[in-house]
Amino acid sequence: MKKDNINIVLLKKDLRLQDNQVLYEAICSKDRTLLLYTIENNSSAGFNHSKRQIDFIKESLLNLNNILKLYNTKILIVQSEATKAISILQQFWNIKRIYFHKDYDAPFLTQQYRMLYRFCKNNLIQKIEIDPYKDLCFDKNNIEFNTYFNTKSIPFIPTKDSFITLQKVQDLEKFFSTVELTVNKNSFILKGGPSSAQNNLSNLSRLDKNQINIQELIYKLSPFISWGNISLRQVWQYLSEETDQIVSLEKFLHTIRWNIHYIQHNEFLKYSNKIDTYKKSNNNLPSQNAWEKGMTGYPIIDAIMRCLQKNGNINYKMRMLTVLFYKQYLLLPWSDAVEFLSKNLLDSSPGIQFNYFETLNKNNAQNKRRILFNIIKHSKDIDPKGFFIRNHIPELRNIPNEFIYKPHKMIITIQKFHQTIIGKDYPKPIVRNIINDKIQLYNLENYLNLTKN
Known part of the structure; x- marks a missing residue:
């Protein structure tokens, strides 16, 4: 037959x-x-x-x-x-x-x-x-790039004979061995699917058009974009119709170009031939476990990691900060941190993440006057009033503003007054690299030898 x-x-x-x-x-x-x-x-x-x-x-x-x-x-x-x-x-x-x-x-x-x-x-x-992305490149004047995003998106118009019944x-x-699609509902985590993607895009576009934060919009939509619930072209065209903020749209398009650039660069580097270099090199070290659970004693790092565990998504500056902390303070290979992020982020794209952080790591290594980044400074940049830290670390909700970024600096009397004992209710810093709120300068040769992958 x-x-x-x-x-x-x-x-x-x-x-x-x-x-x-x-x-x-x-x-x-x-x-x-x-x-x-x-x-x-x-x-x-x-x-x-x-x-x-x-x-x-x-x-x-x-x-x-x-x-x-x-x-x-x-x-x-x-x-x-x-x-x-x-x-x-x-x-x-x-x-x-x-x-x-x-x-x-x-x-x-x-x-x-x-x-x-x-x-x-x-x-x-x-x-x-x-x-x-075959005909697209990072060049901002690339004609094909602009043509692609301004071409009408492909419609879904099947006939009655298009599919198997x-x-x-x-x-x-x-x-076959089939898969049960029911999942436990969690109100903190984005729900997947094209319908959810469209609803989130609609809600974000309804914000005050004079205060559109493109970086925030992209990071909130990134899980849907990563899994293809909605295409970059659909997002671009929807925003073009719903907003007249040309500057914001140009920032969005610029970010898209960088995304595609990293995708293409990853393919060019052929990371598949280097996978063995990214296998885990440690054995569940206490410092690594503390980092993953958000118990390092550094509030901004712990808040970021707890937010990741709770929501499955953190913005790009937070990702960079927590990976740099993992490498520069814990003295562990950056690739292990990126692997953990790749497994837990909803918008996981290991090819892009490994490429980006390896490039960042090389740039840091080549700068011979590089010192450890200042956690307090970055904490204030990311969370100026401590709202993010207090939201994700309930142990620190009663801590006054002057100690929210460095609770270990509180004397015991203040700790008892605010009912937060450092070392009991919240851990002490697992590494002590902060002296008088300034970053201690490391001997570069020893530092590079310790962190060499």
Whole structure:
């Protein structure tokens, strides 16, 4: 019996229907399309997703399936490697094409794409990989860049024959190890999905247009952008229609350019050949555990880490600060800190993060007059009135402003008066590098030898 021809759209970090080029290309073909999402049991190089990230993915997939019910289909979500899942599907259909977006984090997260390339070649399946950033570069005068963002986003307009029917997909699930999409609700963490992304974008755009903070807007939307719930082009075009703040929009576009620059630079550096250098080099050191739990005794660092554990997202300045603290104060390899962040941030993009922090690390090492950064100064810059610290460290809520950045400087009488004993209610600093509120100058050669990766 002759098998029917079908296409497969392999979803990964493009969990949306609108402005999805691979989905549009598949719909335009004459064959029906099956939407497939695979969750692998293990990832290479130890970069497994955290529970928070997996929950965000599940919420995104659940939101997509609710929308796809209107088109009498759903995403086939299986616990399997992509090649194994496609091998099973070959028993039912003749797979003509496999569509997917280029994943710049693939060398870090999984080997499935390399296996997929060989599988398509051996089984005479047409592999259609689309790189959305192929013709874009960082040059601010680049014509292609501006054309891309001003071109109308790709619509989602399927016909009744575009997809494998809902009933057939449900029948297929009997042959796979499927995934339960229900998650525990947490009011502090963003809910994944295109609908949630659009709602958050709408809420942010309703703020006072004269006080739009583009950096704040980008960091709040970054989890949705990272997992493809909404495209950069959709964000740009929505803001262009909703606001007349041209300066703010230019700042947004500038940040997008930097994002794409780091993505492309990561691909150029071929980090997949250097993965062994990023494996953990310590054995659960007490200082590392204190850093991860937000118990270092440095309020701004602890508040940042507790915020990360609570919300799954911190802004870019906070990420830089906590990684520099990990390296310069704890004298631990910066790569371990970035690995922890990559596992816990909702907008995780290991390729971009490793590239950015390695560049930052090299710049610091090349500056021979570099001294340790001043935590007190950065604390005041990030949290001028101590609201952020008090919000995430309840032990310090009663501390007066003059001691909120350095509670260990309080004499015991003041500690008892404010019912916060340092060393009991809140830890003492795990390293003592602050002398008279100034940063002690380290011998550069010894410092570089200790922190050499």
